[in-house]
Amino acid sequence: MPTYTAPVRDTRFVLEQVIGLPELAGKPGFEALEADMIEPILEEAGRFFAEVVAPTNLPADKEGCTRHEDGTVTTPAGFKAMYEQVRDAGWTTLAMPVERGGQGLPGVLSFAVEEFMTSANMAFGMYFGLTSGAIEAIEARASDELRALYVPKMASGQWTGTMNLTEPHAGTDLGLLRTRAEPNGDGSFAVTGTKIFISSGEHDLTENIIHLVLARTPDAPKGVKGISMFIVPKFIPDADGNPGQRNSLSCGSIEEKMGIHANATCVMNYDGATGWLVGDENKGLAAMFIMMNAARLWVGLQGYSQAENAYQNGAAYALDRRQGRALTGPTEPGEIADQLIVHPDVRRLLLDSRARVEGMRALGLWVALQADLSRHGSEEDRAKADDMVQLLTPIVKAIGTDIGMRVACDMQQVWGGHGYIAENGMEQFVRDARITQIYEGANGVQAMDLVGRKLAMHGGRAIQTFFGMVDKEIAAAGEDERFATLKGALAKANGELKAASMWLMQNGPANPNNIGSAAYHYMEILGLVSMGWMWLRSAKSAASALADGADDAGFMEAKLITARHFAESHLPEAGALRRKLEAGAATVMEMPAEAFARNG
Amino acid sequence: MPTYTAPVRDTRFVLEQVIGLPELAGKPGFEALEADMIEPILEEAGRFFAEVVAPTNLPADKEGCTRHEDGTVTTPAGFKAMYEQVRDAGWTTLAMPVERGGQGLPGVLSFAVEEFMTSANMAFGMYFGLTSGAIEAIEARASDELRALYVPKMASGQWTGTMNLTEPHAGTDLGLLRTRAEPNGDGSFAVTGTKIFISSGEHDLTENIIHLVLARTPDAPKGVKGISMFIVPKFIPDADGNPGQRNSLSCGSIEEKMGIHANATCVMNYDGATGWLVGDENKGLAAMFIMMNAARLWVGLQGYSQAENAYQNGAAYALDRRQGRALTGPTEPGEIADQLIVHPDVRRLLLDSRARVEGMRALGLWVALQADLSRHGSEEDRAKADDMVQLLTPIVKAIGTDIGMRVACDMQQVWGGHGYIAENGMEQFVRDARITQIYEGANGVQAMDLVGRKLAMHGGRAIQTFFGMVDKEIAAAGEDERFATLKGALAKANGELKAASMWLMQNGPANPNNIGSAAYHYMEILGLVSMGWMWLRSAKSAASALADGADDAGFMEAKLITARHFAESHLPEAGALRRKLEAGAATVMEMPAEAFARNG
Known part of the structure; x- marks a missing residue:
């Protein structure tokens, strides 16, 4: 089974010595940050995700998620307890505002911690990851009432969030989507349609699941100009804000897919489900893009997080496994053979991987810092930071995930035939990394x-x-x-x-x-x-x-x-x-x- | 589910118009070939493998092989009947000598047909593929008695063959292998040891399985100079050459692996199993290389065969699926959207794939023809042809399989999220192609x-x-x-x-x-x-x-x-x-x- 150590040293190097995070402590937007927090936060997060979460990666993938006849979904053994541990430790609220129960730290620090969680178990991390994006969209566009009702419980991890965009005939081209939302007359809408590929669409981790659904209102213009966004909760909050009536939506099936088996990828059926408009009618695509842009950086992180874990296990194998002799003569004549790492071609694969992972980590963290900076300071500084986020988000997403797949394959190659065997875990990195090149655009x-x-x-x-x-x-x-x-x-x-x-x-x-x-x-x-x-x-x-x-x-x-x-x-x-x-x-x-x- | 059409037109183009096979008809080594045979053989093979074998690829991968408590292995439903159909139709004896019950046609023609079989179902094709290599090694090195006993039944497909090289601690570095063979005093040896990653190691397709096993005799020199090759049959032939006493060898387990689930990859345990030396003692590696060199070309073919099937399904999807509009304006304004194929980036992926598959097919067939030519004609011509086989076998193997993986991934990408779903079959090409970069060196x-x-x-x-x-x-x-x-x-x-x-x-x-x-x-x-x-x-x-x-x-x-x-x-x-x-x-x-x- 693969082992994982959080790359705390390298992450600190980037944050502290390359992109200068400590110098920002106390400045606008970084008020909650103290320079000497960075190390203990990373150390503790690294220890937790490596020790508690990483060992679940292989068995959870093997077990997968189970949908029962009543449409409920059971996640792999131990996920619920682990979810609660992560939530209670506050690992996912580092960067949330203090008034939302968060710690108000910069997003870049949270981004660093998310890498550790995602390396440890990508399918598990997805139950949290989409919630963050959903909160951003709700915060930015929803009414005060909806925000008050949904955000605190989502921010605390009590409820999770999903993105419902894709339909069988509408993937990249969202203009084709058909799900419709008809006014109920009381301000709510009745949402009807089928959404596919819904990550974390149904599960047993939380008492409620908040779906953000793109749909068309009656008489909406054709194409992308007629799309609106709705909050459609699994359980409709009652007068006290607690989960009340079960909404008329359900998980029709779980997709059998190449990887990330521990995340329930659902076909979601909405059958007149009650939903509430987020933002303006017909402006749903813009609202969804708020969620999507954050999600794209995070998917890039998913890519290089798998590369990091694969790299570690490739390097460990190259130091452990002995085959053949160095081209310049035996390095350890007393052993049955030299370590794989004496071979230049193995070193090439390892150094390629390291150059890719560390280079992309540095870039990903720098872009995450620009996202923080884009919210504070002078208009000019904010615009410049935002420009960099806009320009480089496609790079982090696409090149970060291409790297994820490439490194996962190269490190599987170092393992030779043993890399193709499921129980060694190297092939899982390939299967999991593969989706990151495909989804979120x-x-x-x-x-x-x-x-x-x-x-x-x-x-x-x-x-x-x-x-x-x-x-x-x-x-x-x-x-x-x-x-x-x-x-x-x-x-x-x-x-x-x-x-x-x-x-x-x-x-x-x-x-x-x-x-x-x-x-x-x-x-x-x-x-x-x-x-x-x-x-x-x-x-x-x-x-x-x-x-x-x-x-x-x-x-x-x-x-x-x-x-x-x-x-x-x-x-x-x-x-x-x-x-x-x-x-x-x-x-x-x-x-x-x-x-x-x-x-x- | 993916569909497959044998690329008969392109294969004929290469054989007939690029590498000039028809002009060789009747010349030394090509006596059995008539120029007008090429088309009907390819047409009929293409029809058979596309119609009969290709539809089994996805369900057989899903079902996999089952090992029972007694060590026997059941292959996926329908494999046994299909195996017999392929054997009885003579598709695997095209290039075998007439005196061995074959048709005496050039190897290059057989190689072309093997691509169709392998595209249709790579895991199935492996039950035949290794047998050919085993026959070559036995023909080249074994005694007349052993050859007479084993080759005819292997050539006819009545028995299959395997290669037993790898041990847990000895992969690329065969010098480390420990399996030992002790003389029984009657000319036979008692073979004891564990071999891993044995493709087609145990199955229910034939009445006997002939293992070629590398092992060390007592007092053999250390390293690769002390390796001998043995024939170790599952059932020891009786006086009439029929399967007799069950030999003391068994499949200990089937590996759970990333792909090729329909081929039984076995851990083989030899417990004093009776074997016979093939060729000279301590010359086993050279004997195994006869098998391996042929196998390497075939593995290259496996690579591009998966690429071909993936390409076909990528192209079909790009012509069928509609998302978005052409950058230069709608090509079909009356449809909900344009075909994927209007997008230059989709065309880039398709044309890249086509350039890779067709270029590598042409090269593979040319090298296969050189292998034919290396056996006939003047010494100078033979040496020149053999030089090209030697030089380019690593290219066909490694670049052919790198292409296999690359094209399988690119075509999965064309399918978007649907490519990640198991039932669509695109992800199977990726999982199956992946092993070809790893095995056979x-x-x-x-x-x-x-x-x-x-x-x-x-x-x-x-x-x-x-x-x-x-x-x-x-x-x-x-x-x-x-x-x-x-x-x-x-x-x-x-x-x-x-x-x-x-x-x-x-x-x-x-x-x-x-x-x-x-x-x-x-x-x-x-x-x-x-x-x-x-x-x-x-x-x-x-x-x-x-x-x-x-x-x-x-x-x-x-x-x-x-x-x-x-x-x-x-x-x-x-x-x-x-x-x-x-x-x-x-x-x-x-x-x-x-x-x-x-x-x-």
């Missing part, structure tokens, strides 16, 4: 969001700011030979990104298909540059720490080596991606649609 | 085989021949603008390959770790160039066919478009791979082993 949709919307925002302001930050970082890097390779490779990759941006500006307007064919390649280049930028910041911080006589010199040296590996083995891809992008849409669009089918 | 081991052994053979003769072939093809391509892009991109990629080869010659001898760190990158470049070379040959053939007024112009046009896509979107990777390779081993080797572990 498939990664191809993220690419279109980036290239079709985010680049164009405010006349390209965000990407220009980004270029400026990268150029400034390179210019300020100095002549330290320990990151000279990285500096050069990053400058080159940033040049490819600028050229790709220029190509899009020149070739997109005339033929929008050029935007579509370029989107994924562009996203991958931006992913490389943004991770490379975090690696340069990390390398500089590590070099400074060494110069200051850091007592964990080994950790800092490993940072510098991994940064160089990212420069040597990852950043060169930017050039090839640009060449692919610049080929344009002509070839992909030339193929007649029917020619794609095999007819024998 | 993990892909990293293939890279070391290529770079450490194959490049050096006969002073680099094989790679020099290869360069010559590619250069000649480019030079002969002429100025046809329909493949001008491909010609240029291939010349550039071949230049990268030459430079990478030079780098290895200059940097390998001084530091063998440079060979290890470069191996996978080098293999990927060679994979791109060899597929690009097949694409150039394919494009030329398609252009010729169009000039000759081909009646399936659409097929030929699609070839030309796909060839250009390979040039624009795949070959550019060669340059980035070379840059990674030339970074050398310094960085990956610098990291101290213990620094790879996460300690919090």
